[in-house]
Amino acid sequence: MSEDLKIIDEVTSGEYKWGFVSNIESENAPKGLSEDIVRFISAKKKEPEWMLEFRLKAFRHWQKMQEPQWANVNYPKVDFQDIIYYSAPKPKKQLNSLDELDPEIKATFDKLGISLLEQKRLAGVAVDAVIDSVSVKTTFRQELSKLGIIFSSFSEAVQEHPELVKKYMGSVVPYTDNFYAALNSAVFSDGSFCYIPKGVRCPMELSTYFRINSAGTGQFERTLIIADEGAYVSYLEGCTAPKRDENQLHAAVVEIYAHTDAQVKYSTVQNWYPGDKDGRGGIFNFVTKRGLCAGERSKISWTQVETGSAVTWKYPSVILKGDYSTGEFYSVALTNNYQQVDTGTKMIHIGKHTRSTIISKGISGGRSNNSYRGLVRIGKQAEKARNFSQCDSLLLGDKCGAHTFPYLECANPTAKVEHEATTSKVGEDQIFYCNQRGISTEDAIGLIVNGYCKEVFNQLPMEFAVEAQKLLAVSLEGSVG
């Protein structure tokens, strides 16, 4: 067994491949947080008065709040005065076409495997790229706008579609919601905005790519997706960050609003820098993601593959308000070394005949701790509501931990709530069986882990599923050098 353990050790301590720093000139706000900084950010973005008001209200509320302690994670206290709240790549001049993009930025995205236009045109994906909280380029805007679809950076939306932003921002995640949502509402610098009009099925995947580059900065992006009646959109989100010894804070907010018969599918491959083998550095990923199924028969589906970040605290949730609406949560969370994840979902059933499905797959290796925390609440009025949850944990070593904290609250006699959970270890037997067929232990673990995650990968758009599988393979890979 000791040999297997050694290999598992090597396998689970793979090197992070996106840890480079790009030499992009950036413009930073001074460190620390105060009303002045909030005003500074708002002024930088030339925001209208109402936007500044929203930020200031959020900031004043945040000052009264305390950092949440309930998650099953341990990390050094964040010094909120030691963070740069605004960092933007310095634009050389106004961008008119992609060719004018800062070559360093372009090189960065090429390195990340994201060609901002060509490849994605073939793949049919529109990309919004965000570096250090500022949107640097959104592709395919013109083509999308022919269908009435708005896909832009958040700050552009504030300028160009203030009525939409005003109406929906904070309607799903109010700034009072929690500590990090309040912080984000005060200082967010950019993010993506997306509106799909009535009856329109978005013909391509929309994608946002997030990148933290500058040192000492926090990333606070905000995404707002609105699907009007009968609209459909599939949205992808990816993220990486350089290797640094310090911890960096990422506190994002994602809001999804689905009207009657609308469907939104939101997929994330989260690969922020997880810290080194000894647990130094890495991103603190404290994110609030929530969707509101406001209309009847609407559907919101979250799929996430979480392999990065030193500490993750994230519960993509759905409020099922419209009758016959559907919420889904599919998650793979892999932790290595000293990573800690506390993730899960909340499915709040308010409407009648609402349905939700939760499939969570946790994988822990190294000395990591992986927790699932989920709430299923069936309200009094949620007649015939249905929920099915399955929460599986897989342990790769003997120094890690797996924890599940499911809360099932049911106040309607016609509802049905089911929860299943299993925990297993990658078996010596399974590895030996693969070995006996000529497969090395490293490849065997890869096969077994991928098999275990299959139900979730099946939910990802094709292109993303391949990326996720590769990412998992890399995260499991032995340190080659």
Place this chain on the structure above:
Amino acid sequence: MNSSVDTLSVTNETSIAEDNIPVDGLQKLRLAALNKFLEKGFPDSKHEEWKYLNLKPISETKYNHRVVSSPLKASDLEQFYDAGNDTVNLVFINGRYCSEFSGHQSHKHPFSIYSLESREAELYLETLRNSEDEPFHALNTAFHQGGIMIHVPDDCRMPMTIHLLYVNDSQNEAVAAHPKCIVVAGKNSAFQVIATYHSLNNFPSLTNTVTEFLIGENAVVEFDIKQNENSNANHISRVYARVQRKAVFDIFTVTMGGALVRNNLEIILSEPNACAHLNGLTVADGYQVVDNHTVVDHASPNCESNQLYKNILDDHSQGVFNGKIFVRKDAQKTNAFQSSKNVLLSNTAVMNAKPQLEIFCYRKN
């Protein structure tokens, strides 16, 4: 906790105070436990373990925590005796063991009964000391009086059933009873224990009962609890069992009566090949709240545990199930099952469940 200050001011008015704890050889333990309780007071719903149970009905009632004597006669109790020939009835009134009402027809039984102040009990009191951080357990340690230890010797396969009969009899005040019973099962022993809880009249009462088991190697013990107190009775029960090598412990918890009922079960499978089965049935109506909390701690390899809990809830009743399974670092080849199935019979009944599974490959604390 911010709110502990408020609740403390309430508890100060009650008889939870040093003056009221019994004076005996266990004084030191009692004081320590009382102070532990007073540090935090009754927990509120912000406390994870008490999230779904509002304790105000207990914290705001002025109970008499001293043991109240009762003028009962044996004939008053007959209705509760288990009629079976093979039953030894051991009677507790208001938490205190009453030998005068207890015993077997034949006056003979193969097990021994000791006072908790006795030398024999001392060792086990020490061995079984556990989580007095838990507020009600601390209260029990502080206020229990007239508790007993039952010792079933090695190799004793006992055909007769031990019936722990708990009766609360309060004539004119709210009584708090803190019964404590330790059961030591010797190696290779096999037997059944039944606990039943009753009220003689309709006065409010609090039963804060602790039953602890030490199950020796290869022993097989079954413990059945039936809670059938009046509708003003609040009931907090703690069962703790340490199950040793190849031993089997089965427990059935049936909750019918009471207003607010909390059943805490903590089973440690402390040695290899130990096994535990936990079964619970709750039938509740009116405004009853029944909260079953279980912890099964797989601390050793090759152990097995099985849990099945069912709630049938009518009217405005509320059910809670919180089942924790811990698998410790060395507990390879663990087999643990848990199932909670619930039926709501009315639009106003509520069920909250938290089936929690945690694996610690290394010990955190």
Place this chain on the structure above:
Amino acid sequence: MLNIKNLHASVEGREILNGLNLQVNPGEVHAIMGPNGSGKSTLASVLAGREAYEVNDGEILYHGENLIELSPEERARKGIFLAFQYPIEIPGVSNANFLKTAVNEVRKSKDMDVLDSKDFLKLMKDKMQLVKMDKSMTQRSVNEGFSGGEKKRNEIFQMAMLEPELCVLDETDSGLDIDALRIVSDGINALRDGKRSFIVITHYQRLLDYIVPDFVHVLYKGKIVKSGPKELALELEEKGYDWIKEEVEI
């Protein structure tokens, strides 16, 4: 091809094999029989290189090379195949994907080109016919939800795919009814090509009605105590193992 000399092996500190000798030449079928606990499955595990089994003395030469020093996957790539008594389930991994990985690993070790999907599917189709495997089984997860018979058939299918030189069948007949036994045996017989060798480990003689061995060995207390032609199996069936025990004890 395989030469086992004075093999001593233990598991969890208990010595199970003590001084086992066996020689297998290309194309031969050897049956190993013996009462429960005689060390039959230990021999299979030791040949495959299972880590919990420790070789304390003796040697295993495979084509003149010391097998004991090789890892399980190296042995597999060199053509040793173990058909498991209890095949392992791997949820979420399709049989096809599993076998594609395995076949290509074996090919890579022999400096052969890796098969692409098209060629692989063709190979799979051919071999499926050989062992009468149902097509749907290739898309199902490895052994997950398979019946006892399906699992054993899947082992033989894998054997056909990997084209080993030495096949070790560990109690392949256990848990099979007569029909399943016949199908599995037919598959094995189809793989007998005069060069491939087999070690058939079994408790009962009935498997040997279908797979006719060249030699029968009786394993008792970790040693081969009697060897003979295929008729020895019938004798064992008739008389049980007690007479062997008596013979040995005296």
